[in-house]
Amino acid sequence: MGKLLAVRARRITKCFGEVVALDGIDLDVAQGRIHGLVGPNGAGKTTLLGLLLGLAVADSGRLEILGTPVGRGAAAPDGVAGFVDGPGLYPSLTARQNLAALAALHGRDARTAGIDDVLDQVGLSDVADDRANGFSLGMRQRLGLAAALLTRPRLLVLDEPSNGLDPAGKRHVHRVLTRLAAQGTSVVLSSHRMDDLEALCSEVTILATGRVVFSGPLSKLAAENRELDYRLITSDPQAARLLAADTAGIRVADDAGARQDGEVLVVRALVPALDELVARLVHAGIGVRELAPVVSPLEAAFLALTEALTEQQEAEQ
Incomplete structure (x- = not known):
């Protein structure tokens, strides 16, 4: 029997006008794994994350999330949470009030939703009653992660979650993600921080100009x-x-x-x-x-693979 997949994408294509954002993407994300997504600006990472979160639909191809086919007009299934381009927060509300509002949107009682627990997990207990508009970028990122955790996801999709984090904040986030994966939650993590990806991810997918140039275990990039x-x-x-x-x-x-x-x-x-x-x-x-x-194996492979694809495309023009 093959490995259980949280995400199975085959030949996914997405265009915005004449711009091809994703060009026949294949992606497998195993259950209980942290899967890294790497690529230069414009590679298609944000578009792919948006598809996984149900914020957009593919023009062609087949996408299955948590065993459920996702088609045109169909949102991502229950059990998917995360954020793209930074978490959406109510700046005038406190951290606790933001999470209470989210719980209410999901029909849950704030008193039993586990708000204090997720705030503690991401290291924001001390500022739970401070307004979000006074938060640093790293604190907003951690509050966004707390919001995602509140829904108890089976697939967590995160875009640059380490943005703006100090060492203590990064340690909190790494601990949370590692524990979630150990408990069976799948994580798709996009980051420009190669050290984060190497510390957290068992598998990575490297994108360049909307195409997959590598996908598999980090050991294959050794x-x-x-x-x-x-x-x-x-x-x-x-x-x-x-x-x-x-x-x-x-x-x-x-x-x-x-x-x-x-x-x-x-x-x-x-x-x-x-x-x-x-x-x-x-x-x-x-x-x-x-x-x-001098340069990490992942970064070296990233540079070599993306540069090779760029040179190939320039030669074809």
């Missing part, structure tokens, strides 16, 4: 398939440089951002060659203090 630049800090930088230059598959690069004392060594390699270098360093008694990609 550096085994492409060379990356790595920052290497060791106990003996000079010896490490000589050893790196003598290791097959390793290229030593100059790093404009390296420390003036030459402590940072930048090497370009595939993962197997990097593993060999680390083994040789350890064998030589050289301590490895830091080894990290």
